[in-house]
Amino acid sequence: MKITVIGTGYVGLVSGVCFAEIGNTVTCVDKIPAKIEMLNHGNVPIYEPGLQEIMLRNVEAGRLSFTTDLSSSVPESDLIIIAVGTPPLPSGEADLQYIEAAAREIALSIDGYTVVAVKSTVPVGTNERVNSIIASLTDQPFATASMPEFLREGSAVKDAFNPDRLVIGVESQQAADLLLELHTPLTENLVVTDIRSAEMIKYASNAFLATKISFINEIANICDKVGADVDQVARGMGMDRRIGASFLNAGIGYGGSCFPKDTHALIQIAGNVEYDFKLLKSVVEVNQSQRWAVIDKLLDSLGTLKDKKIAVWGLAFKPDTDDVREAPSLEIVPKLVEFGALPQVFDPVAADNFRREYNHPAITYASDALEAARDCDAICLLTEWGEFVNIDLAEVEAVMHNPILIDGRNVYSADRIKATRFDYHSMGRPSLLRDNVIVAK
Numbered sequence: 001m002k003i004t005v006i007g008t009g010y011v012g013l014v015s016g017v018c019f020a021e022i023g024n025t026v027t028c029v030d031k032i033p034a035k036i037e038m039l040n041h042g043n044v045p046i047y048e049p050g051l052q053e054i055m056l057r058n059v060e061a062g063r064l065s066f067t068t069d070l071s072s073s074v075p076e077s078d079l080i081i082i083a084v085g086t087p088p089l090p091s092g093e094a095d096l097q098y099i100e101a102a103a104r105e106i107a108l109s110i111d112g113y114t115v116v117a118v119k120s121t122v123p124v125g126t127n128e129r130v131n132s133i134i135a136s137l138t139d140q141p142f143a144t145a146s147m148p149e150f151l152r153e154g155s156a157v158k159d160a161f162n163p164d165r166l167v168i169g170v171e172s173q174q175a176a177d178l179l180l181e182l183h184t185p186l187t188e189n190l191v192v193t194d195i196r197s198a199e200m201i202k203y204a205s206n207a208f209l210a211t212k213i214s215f216i217n218e219i220a221n222i223c224d225k226v227g228a229d230v231d232q233v234a235r236g237m238g239m240d241r242r243i244g245a246s247f248l249n250a251g252i253g254y255g256g257s258c259f260p261k262d263t264h265a266l267i268q269i270a271g272n273v274e275y276d277f278k279l280l281k282s283v284v285e286v287n288q289s290q291r292w293a294v295i296d297k298l299l300d301s302l303g304t305l306k307d308k309k310i311a312v313w314g315l316a317f318k319p320d321t322d323d324v325r326e327a328p329s330l331e332i333v334p335k336l337v338e339f340g341a342l343p344q345v346f347d348p349v350a351a352d353n354f355r356r357e358y359n360h361p362a363i364t365y366a367s368d369a370l371e372a373a374r375d376c377d378a379i380c381l382l383t384e385w386g387e388f389v390n391i392d393l394a395e396v397e398a399v400m401h402n403p404i405l406i407d408g409r410n411v412y413s414a415d416r417i418k419a420t421r422f423d424y425h426s427m428g429r430p431s432l433l434r435d436n437v438i439v440a441k
């Protein structure tokens with residue numbers, strides 16, 4: 001199949017590479033010449049494990065190419081995938097200007113029957129808008145489809161080749177057949193539905209996962225107060241198949257490019273039809289306040305943060321990505337600075353992106369986790385990178401001024417902490433103090 005993917009951001013690039021790998025001829029188009037130049041030199045503009053290798057292999061095989069010129073590949077394409085950004089407007093609504101511009105450009109180049117599928121996350125009704133823009137500018141036969149993506153950053157390549165399910169929103173059997181043929185090698189779990197429902201599935205899925213996270217975070221906050229252990233609670237809950245074990249890791253809340261944006265957008269979508277989505281509003285509010293648990297635990301331990309050296313381990317919104325969009329670090333580090341602390345921060349790959357978003361002379365950028373901890377009064381773990389999880393805690397303790405560890409992601413077992421002299425506080429689990437007394441707050 002010949003495919004054009006418009007937009008070489010996260011979704012577009014991973015999808016384009018994946019469809020080339022399963023034997024299709026894919027052209028990825030982007031308006032930004034510097035991005036295309038980078039890709040044509042074999043470099044990937046995002047950090048995503050495994051992506052570059054597969055990309056290079058497919059370029060070499062002649063199945064994958066990159067261009068700024070949409071009209072060079074669109075006329076020959078069977079399928080055009082729109083994967084441009086839909087950033088939030090100040091109101092929380094998705095900004096659709098890039099989608100609409102892509103639709104106009106496609107209309108000017110299509111030649112013969114073409115399926116135009118939207119992979120960007122868009123409000124209900126957007127595909128119909130795309131359809132009417134194209135129809136108003138061309139007489140060529142085409143069909144629109146909604147093809148929401150569920151890739152997770154950091155495991156996007158794995159997810160692209162092993163999706164839990166594929167959702168296709170279509171208006172004709174012909175379009176459904178083409179999209180089913182494309183995805184046959186990838187999954188048996190298919191949901192073929194109408195376009196509006198497909199658009200809604202994406203928002204509802206992300207809103208539900210965000211709800212699970214805020215729910216377990218509130219349970220963690222209660223566990224903190226009643227002396228229960230949220231890990232045990234989540235384990236017990238997760239064994240009920242109706243609940244499921246995933247997305248019950250308590251911590252400092254969700255971030256990233258999807259959950260915050262999509263929850264706000266769904267609240268707005270509901271508001272537009274005069275529905276007050278109270279539950280989702282609370283999910284967002286809980287997520288916001290959860291960030292401050294780290295600061296509260298630091299203040300409880302140290303009394304004041306003024307002139308205290310605080311190591312911050314992890315700046316990315318989650319491990320295996322350099323993405324800091326809506327990352328808890330972007331709220332917690334400025335708060336530390338506001339309280340007069342001297343943060344010593346380290347992230348394996350996200351420090352440059354963090355610095356571009358927020359910087360302050362009080363911050364020191366360390367070259368590794370141990371350097372970040374040197375002479376510190378406390379460590380805050382914000383991202384569960386493997387190198388923090390597997391670090392030798394005795395070595396870390398030895399370089400600190402005061403071994404206090406606030407674990408925002410619940411990564412260390414009680415046994416590992418008990419072998420050290422750390423004062424250890426996590427999220428919804430009993431604290432462990434230096435004299436090995438277990439304290440429930």
Ligand code: UDX
Pocket residue numbers: 149150151152153154206209213246247248249250251252253254255256257258259317318
């Ligand atoms: C998410 C969805 O999983 C994906 O299907 C969608 O299409 C895009 O958004 P992503 O944002 O890459 O993917 O990351 P994900 O692994 O889902 O984590 C999102 C956030 O939730 C992270 O900040 C993570 O730390 C947090 N999280 C996740 C928790 O706090 N607890 C959990 O149990 C799971």
